[in-house]
Amino acid sequence: xxxxxxxxxxxxxxxxxxxxxxxxxxxxxxxxxxxxxxxxxxxxxxxxxxxxxxxxxxxxxxxxxxxxxxxxxxxxxxxxxxxxxxxxxxxxxxxxxxxxxxxxxxxxxxxxxxxxxxxxxxxxxxxxxxxxxxxxxxxxxxxxxxxxxxxxxxxxxxxxxxxxxxxxxxxxxxxxxxxxxxxxxxxxxxxxxxxxxxxxxxxxxxxxxxxxxxxxxxxxxxxxxxxxxxxxxxxxxxxxxxxxxxxxxxxxxxxxxxxxxxxxxxxxxxxxxxxxxxxxxxxxxxxxxxxxxxxxxxxxxxxxxxxxxxxxxxxxxxxxxxxxxxxxxxxxxxxxxxxxxxxxxxxxxxxxxxx
Amino acid sequence: xxxxxxxxxxxxxxxxxxxxxxxxxxxxxxxxxxxxxxxxxxxxxxxxxxxxxxxxxxxxxxxxxxxxxxxxxxxxxxxxxxxxxxxxxxxxxxxxxxxxxxxxxxxxxxxxxxxxxxxxxxxxxxxxxxxxxxxxxxxxxxxxxxxxxxxxxxxxxxxxxxxxxxxxxxxxxxxxxxxxxxxxxxxxxxxxxxxxxxxxxxxxxxxxxxxxxxxxxxxxxxxxxxxxxxxxxxxxxxxxxxxxxxxxxxxxxxxxxxxxxxxxxxxxxxxxxxxxxxxxxxxxxxxxxxxxxxxxxxxxxxxxxxxxxxxxxxxxxxxxxxxxxxxxxxxxxxxxxxxx
Numbered sequence: 001x002x003x004x005x006x007x008x009x010x011x012x013x014x015x016x017x018x019x020x021x022x023x024x025x026x027x028x029x030x031x032x033x034x035x036x037x038x039x040x041x042x043x044x045x046x047x048x049x050x051x052x053x054x055x056x057x058x059x060x061x062x063x064x065x066x067x068x069x070x071x072x073x074x075x076x077x078x079x080x081x082x083x084x085x086x087x088x089x090x091x092x093x094x095x096x097x098x099x100x101x102x103x104x105x106x107x108x109x110x111x112x113x114x115x116x117x118x119x120x121x122x123x124x125x126x127x128x129x130x131x132x133x134x135x136x137x138x139x140x141x142x143x144x145x146x147x148x149x150x151x152x153x154x155x156x157x158x159x160x161x162x163x164x165x166x167x168x169x170x171x172x173x174x175x176x177x178x179x180x181x182x183x184x185x186x187x188x189x190x191x192x193x194x195x196x197x198x199x200x201x202x203x204x205x206x207x208x209x210x211x212x213x214x215x216x217x218x219x220x221x222x223x224x225x226x227x228x229x230x231x232x233x234x235x236x237x238x239x240x241x242x243x244x245x246x247x248x249x250x251x252x253x254x255x256x257x258x259x260x261x262x263x264x265x266x267x268x269x270x271x272x273x274x275x276x277x278x279x280x281x282x283x284x285x286x287x288x289x290x291x292x293x294x295x296x297x298x299x300x301x302x303x304x305x306x307x308x309x310x311x312x313x314x315x316x317x318x319x320x321x322x323x324x325x326x327x328x329x330x331x332x333x334x335x336x337x338x339x340x341x342x343x344x345x346x347x348x349x350x351x352x353x354x355x
Numbered sequence: 356x357x358x359x360x361x362x363x364x365x366x367x368x369x370x371x372x373x374x375x376x377x378x379x380x381x382x383x384x385x386x387x388x389x390x391x392x393x394x395x396x397x398x399x400x401x402x403x404x405x406x407x408x409x410x411x412x413x414x415x416x417x418x419x420x421x422x423x424x425x426x427x428x429x430x431x432x433x434x435x436x437x438x439x440x441x442x443x444x445x446x447x448x449x450x451x452x453x454x455x456x457x458x459x460x461x462x463x464x465x466x467x468x469x470x471x472x473x474x475x476x477x478x479x480x481x482x483x484x485x486x487x488x489x490x491x492x493x494x495x496x497x498x499x500x501x502x503x504x505x506x507x508x509x510x511x512x513x514x515x516x517x518x519x520x521x522x523x524x525x526x527x528x529x530x531x532x533x534x535x536x537x538x539x540x541x542x543x544x545x546x547x548x549x550x551x552x553x554x555x556x557x558x559x560x561x562x563x564x565x566x567x568x569x570x571x572x573x574x575x576x577x578x579x580x581x582x583x584x585x586x587x588x589x590x591x592x593x594x595x596x597x598x599x600x601x602x603x604x605x606x607x608x609x610x611x612x613x614x615x616x617x618x619x620x621x622x623x624x625x626x627x628x629x630x631x632x633x634x635x636x637x638x639x640x641x642x643x644x645x646x647x648x649x650x651x652x653x654x655x656x657x658x659x660x661x662x663x664x665x666x667x668x669x670x671x672x673x674x675x676x677x678x679x680x681x682x683x684x685x686x687x688x689x690x691x692x693x694x695x
Binding site for chain 1: 443444456460465
């Protein structure tokens with residue numbers, strides 16, 4: 001897939017070789033982090049033991065840890081990173097706003113409202129612990145709807161208000177409003193529901209059941225495929241609605257496709273792993289700096305690889321390898337993402353462009 | 356290299372404006388006009404009269420509120436977005452600010468209606484893009500970022516973008532608005548060349564009346580009650596521009612299409628001498644609020660000739676030698692202002 005995308009670059013550019021090199025490096029980095037994430041953890045397991053656990057049937061405790069816990073968690077981390085970063089990239093282009101991302105604009109909050117409705121509202125019939133099979137799909141669909149509703153609201157606001165910072169503040173207001181609604185729902189819910197919900201909000205990559213991981217993988221794959229189809233539309237939208245329309249883009253159709261894609265990506269992740277902040281906003285900027293391009297044929301695969309690596313390294317750090325304690329992954333992603341966001345804000349003050 | 360002329364665009368009682376809620380806000384009375392291939396057409400009218408709305412409607416970004424637009428005899432409503440994009444290109448006054456976008460990428464976006472689902476640039480697309488860059492002399496900037504360009508260079512790459520879009524009609528909303536004089540001339544020259552040599556029909560709005568009159572093949576003059584179309588000279592003869600600016604302070608000079616400030620004359624002065632110096636002396640005297648008289652009167656100015664660099668101002672009672680026009684004007688203001 002990677003070479004196909006590279007073939008699409010303009011033929012006359014020397015930078016093709018550069019781009020190819022960066023892609024190779026990123027692929028390598030993802031592979032290394034994926035392996036490290038499996039090898040490192042709170043329990044010290046020798047490398048040889050890890051390899052034996054993966055390839056031989058040892059039936060040891062180590063095998064349980066590696067195959068039932070670490071490997072699914074690493075795959076989850078990779079998927080989450082890809083999904084959040086891609087949705088961030090798409091939102092930044094559609095809103096023409098460098099500060100757009102699923103977390104800061106309240107999309108994740110919207111998704112959590114959907115989740116809250118399921119967990120706090122109906123859990124007497126489908127308790128979160130018994131959420132299996134169809135239940136997982138209900139949870140994820142509620143999350144998509146919540147995310148989509150907030151996206152729509154932000155879009156309407158963006159068409160009226162052009163100032164980036166105003167939209168950002170409105171996004172924060174929206175998120176606060178939603179969390180107020182959730183608080184009210186919490187107040188009226190019973191103890192078990194409440195506990196299930198609070199645990200969910202803490203955000204975790206390791207609590208997914210295998211059926212949940214399946215649902216996540218299927219939804220995110222669908223989102224990634226859709227995003228590849230949207231790369232031409234995203235490129236046109238860089239110029240703004242009028243120009244995009246004048247070069248032949250059906251802007252309304254493009255928006256709907258990209259909205260659905262973003263809601264699926266951000267919503268699925270939020271449904272199972274809780275709100276994870278600042279990955280979606282920060283990764284696309286890192287990718288733009290790295291590739292020095294605005295072409296989504298390069299940015300989308302770049303964001304997929306970079307998002308995966310950043311989330312994997314966050315996961316590795318959150319486990320504090322060798323020690324007993326584990327940090328919430330949300331805290332780690334914030335610490336990685338916030339400096340990038342601050343840098344973007346400061347740079348924007350200087351150049352005052354949409355990106 | 357103009358080919359056979361044929362009508363490429365016609366407006367039939369077109370009503371333009373905005374719909375807000377249930378109210379239709381029609382900006383102008385129905386417009387009827389036409390454009391042939393290879394014509395450079397200037398759209399002129401006062402601020403806020405609806406030039407931009409007209410251009411947006413022609414590009415299909417906005418629905419007409421009534422009447423019809425025909426491209427090559429086919430109604431604009433019967434074109435798909437993609438088909439229209441292959442016939443009509445558009446540049447608005449909006450400044451494109453995208454970081455990390457190279458000039459090549461910007462121009463390549465013009466190929467949007469022709470590329471496949473992922474937007475792959477094929478060899479022939481690449482050739483069209485390079486050709487567009489060449490025509491706009493933007494080749495040296497191909498690898499530069501759009502954010503690093505000057506206003507003029509950015510405008511030229513936007514023009515290269517619609518060249519790459521390969522449309523027979525280019526619509527530009529105030530293409531010279533942000534440019535300095537040199538940039539303005541360069542863009543006008545480019546537009547003139549494209550309409551003449553590449554047979555593009557260019558419809559642009561401008562406030563630069565003098566440039567529009569001297570460069571364009573046709574003018575669509577939008578007044579409050581109608582649209583007048585015709586060659587600039589036809590409109591000049593008909594005195595169409597006289598009502599354009601009904602301002603008490605601005606005077607339209609229908610001989611050369613220039614504007615001047617209407618000011619009460621302070622008197623008349625006779626100027627003796629010829630050539631370039633005479634031309635600028637007249638300008639300076641006019642600026643100071645005097646008219647130039649045809650027959651010899653007092654006061655009069657003798658323009659220096661040859662190496663002599665001394666303007667001689669003669670009034671009834673005295674003669675002054677001035678070493679520059681600046682000094683001459685100061686003298687006029689100081690001394691001549693009362694007597695006549």
